[in-house]
Ligand SMILES: Nc1ncnc2c1ncn2[C@@H]1O[C@H](COP(=O)(O)OP(=O)(O)O)[C@@H](O)[C@H]1O
């Protein structure tokens with residue numbers, strides 16, 4: 001068995017396309033996931049019991065079902081339930097965003113709850129309302145502590161986008177299996193894919209670790 | 220410091236509070252007049268903090284009435300019926316008439332000293348930033364912190380932090396200041412500067428309720444000393460009566476421990492004077 005990495009260079013444009021698709025879904029699902037996470041996380045922190053429960057249910061639902069199941073269900077079952085036609089791109093976007101949103105929500109909740117209750121006392125004592133307290137005192141402090149876990153979860157999110165290949169979204173992994181289907185060179189191709197992820201994510205992981213050591217961003 | 224016949228700033232009437240099935244306050248009545256300084260003493264766990272936190276509803280009592288500067292903020296009768304039904308907005312407005320200073324300072328660490336002081340005026344009262352900064356700087360000057368305006372709490376000593384906290388509370392122009400053991404978390408050499416600032420504040424006519432274990436300071440600053448024991452006020456009177464001629468056995472024991480340490484120090488003080 002000899003390695004022949006010429007298949008990589010010959011198919012570089014396809015891999016590049018796949019890479020861009022992977023980055024694209026990573027970015028948009030992180031952004032959407034953060035918005036979901038903010039809403040769900042804050043819902044879990046409100047004094048309103050119903051909202052808290054809804055937030056809790058959302059988090060437990062998406063955290064305890066395998067992402068692959070969520071993805072397949074969104075792609076195959078959701079259109080039937082909703083009676084609408086949903087493209088594989090949208091299905092992937094929705095499933096990945098909702099999934100990571102649950103994790104972001106937990107990070108937010110943990111971040112907010114890690115803030116000394118004395119901060120809430122002091123803010124309340126000068127007459128601040130709930131939303132003023134959150135916006136001015138609690139969230140700015142919590143966000144700093146949340147940066148390391150958010151970075152970590154976002155790195156996992158990039159890896160999770162590989163599942164999109166199952167529903168034939170042409171991400172990096174999908175292109176890899178496509179190329180290997182006509183070149184019969186899975187060894188070289190999957191090795192190359194692995195290397196690409198290592199090269200892209202290792203610096204980000206190191207950055208996240210450094211942030212963690214510093215205890216978040218000091219602004 | 221007390222002005223005879225002046226108006227009532229703070230009125231508590233029959234305050235009850237329990238945590239779980241543990242009663243912590245059992246029918247507290249307390250009236251504080253304008254300009255009066257009331258020092259609250261009592262053993263650890265007697266309910267001093269709980270009482271102070273009930274005044275601005277950081278703790279919600281189970282029952283009783285609270286009026287701050289003439290405005291009722293709490294009125295719940297036995298059985299739990301709320302006679303006021305204030306909105307959170309109304310509660311926030313009335314509670315801002317009290318300024319609170321905490322044992323652990325609780326400064327906002329992501330803001331400078333001045334940022335801490337102007338936060339309430341700008342965000343809660345909607346005062347424009349420039350005006351708030353001018354007044355905030357004056358308050359910090361008053362607290363002897365003119366050079367520390369732009370420092371963050373982490374760059375300040377405990378004594379400095381606590382004085383920023385006092386300035387932050389004063390910035391809201393409260394009708395009454397509530398202090399919860401403001402020097403208990405401080406290194407001994409930093410206690411004096413905070414007590415001095417409080418003394419100056421009292422002399423300027425501020426109405427104050429102070430929880431402290433510094434009985435010498437209590438004697439100096441108080442118009443009235445209130446002794447709390449297991450959630451009940453068992454003594455309420457002039458400092459010289461409560462601290463020097465205690466009658467209630469629990470108060471006697473409490474004050475006695477203080478006199479004992481003072482007595483233990485006496486030979487050393489006398490030796491030092493010789
Ligand atoms: N948030 C709380 N939950 C449960 N118990 C509390 C809480 N706060 C205070 N307590 C209890 O209430 C009693 C009185 O506490 P506190 O008011 O802090 O007393 P003090 O300030 O006089 O030391 C203590 O036994 C304390 O354990």
Ligand SMILES: [Mg+2]
Pocket residue numbers: 267268269400
């Ligand atoms: Mg206490």
